[in-house]
Amino acid sequence: MTEAPLRSWSDSIQVYRHPRVLGMAFLGFSAGLPLLLVGGTFSAWLRSLDVELVAIGFLSWVGIAHSIKVLWAPVVDRLQLPYLTAWLGRRRAWMLLAQVVIACGLAGMALTDPRDMLWLVAVWAVMTAFGSATQDIAIDAYRVEAVSRDRQGAMAATYVFGYRVALLSSGAGALYIAGFATWSLSYAVMALLMGVGMLTTFIVREPETTTDSATRKLEQRVVDYLDRTSHKGLRRDLTAWFIGAVICPFADFIKRFGLVALVILAFIGTFRLSDIFMGVMANPFYLDLGFTTTQIGTYSGLFGLGVTLTGAAVGGVLVARYGIMRMLLFTAFMAPATNLTFSWLAMIGPEVYGLIIAIVADNITGGMAIAVLIAYLSSLTNTAYTATQYALFSSLMTLPGQFLGGFTGVVAENVGWMWFFVSSAGLGVPAILLALVLMRLAHPDRIERPGIEAPQEDPTAA
Secondary structure (H helix, E strand, C coil): CCCCCCCCHHHHHHHHHCHHHHHHHHHHHHHHHHHHHCCHHHHHHHHHCCCCHHHHHHHHHHHHHHCCHHHCHHHHHHCCCCCHHHHHCHHHHHHHHHHHHHHHHHHHHHCCCCCCCHHHHHHHHHHHHHHHHHHHHHHHHHHHHHCCHHHHHHHHHHHHHHHHHHHHHHHHHHHHHHHHCCHHHHHHHHHHHCHHHHHHHHHCCCCCCCCCHHHHHHHHHHHHHHHHCCCCHHHHHHHHHHHHHHHHHHHHHHHHHCCHHHHHHHHHHHHCHHHHHHHHCHHHHHHHHCCCHHHHHHHHHHHHHHHHHHHHHHHHHHHHHHCHHHHHHHHHHHHHHCCHHHHHHHHHCCCHHHHHHHHHHHHHHHHHHHHHHHHHHHHHCCCCCHHHHHHHHHHHHHHHHHHHHCCHHHHHHHHCHHHHHHHHHHCCHHHHHHHHHHHHHCCHHHCCCCCCCCCCCCCCCC
16 A cells, blocks of 8 residues: 555645534533542642542552553453344444443542541442543544544644643643532532533444454454353353454554564553653642742643644644554654753743643644554554453553652753753654654555455534
8 A cells, every 4th residue: 555645735624624523522521521620629629628549549540540551441342232233333333321320420429528537438439430541442442433543633622622621621620620620520510511521422423443354354263263162151252252352453563563563562651651651740840940830820731722622633633644653753743852941941930831842742742642652543543442452552552751750850850951851852852763764664645554354424413
C-alpha cells in the first residue's frame, strides 16, 4: 500500500463535521467525569471531614483500576451482555452498563457519610473506579472502530476536548458546589451528569466491522486445535473463549509486526516519558519560583486547558492533512523540546510573561501529542480485538512515566530546577529515535488496519 496523498486544508478541517467525530466529545466527557471523583476531588472531600491522611492514602489505590484494565479488556471484547448486546450492539452495551455502574457508585457516595461509614464510601468508590475503567475500554474500542483512519486524529481531539471539560467539571466544578452547598449535593450532581454519556450512547450508532481473512484463519486454527483435543462440554467452551479472547489478540499483534512489535511497544512506553516526568513537579516548581496559587490556577489551569484543547484540535487537522507518522515524529520531538522553556523560566525567575510562554509551548505541543498518539494507537489495532489490544497500548502508554515520576523529587533536589527540566527533555530522545525506526519499518500510513475489508463508511452516520 502506498502512502496516502496530502489532503487540502479545507478537507482536513471538514473532518470535524462528521457526526461521530462530534459525538466523541460527549463520550469523552463521560469518560473523564469519574476520574477526579475517585481521585483528587475525593481526597479533598475526605480531608475536609478530617479523615486521617493514612486512610486517604490507602483509598487513593482505587484509581489503580485504570492501570490494570487490560486484565478484563478481553471480557469486554468478547462477552455478550444479556439483552443489552442484542439491543445496542457489542460496544454500546458495555458503554451503557459501565455508565450505569458509575452513576450508581457516585450516587452511593453522595448518600453515604464518610464519618460514619468510611468502608461503604470506599466500596462505592471502588465500584465507580472499575466502572470508569470499563467504560474507557468500551469507548476506546468504539472510537477506533467508528471511523476510518484519516478521521482518528479528529476523533482523538474531540475526545480530549470532552475529557478535559469533564475534568474541569469534576474538579473545580465539584469543589465549587461543595463550597456553596454540600459534598453530598456535589456528588449527586456528578451522578446526574453521567446522563450525558448515557444519552450519547443511545444516539450514536454501533460501528460496523468485518473480520479479515487473516483473522479468520487465526481463529480457525483455534477451532482446529480444539477439535484435536479431548476437551468436552464446559471445559472446551472455556478453553475456546480464553484462547480467542486472551491469546489471539496478542498473537495477532505479534504475527502482524514480528520483532518490530517490540519496537512499537518500546515507542509507546517512551513517547510520554518526558511529559509525565516533568508534569509531576510542575506545580511545586511554580510555587518554589514564587508564583502565587492564584497565578498558577489562572495560567496553568484555565488558560492551560484552553491551550491544550487548541493543540488537540490542531493535531486532529494535521493528522488528517499530513498523516499519522509525520505528525508522530514531529510531536515526539516537540513535546520534550518545549520542556526547555521551563529551564529558561527557572533562570529568569517569577516573570508572568515567562510563565505564559512556557505554558503555551508545553500545553499546545502536549495537546497535539496526545491527539496524534491516540490516532497512532488506533491504527495498530485489529478491529476483531480492539478493546484488548488498545487497553494494552493505553496501559503501557502511562506506566513507565508513572513509575519514573516517583523519582522526580529526588532528581529536582539534587540537580536544581533548570537541570531537572533539561533532564526531562532528554527522556524524549528514545522516543524520537524509535519514531525514526518505525517510520522506516512500520509506517502506519502504509499499513492496512486489519479486521476491516474495504469498509463503506456512511459520512452521515451518527
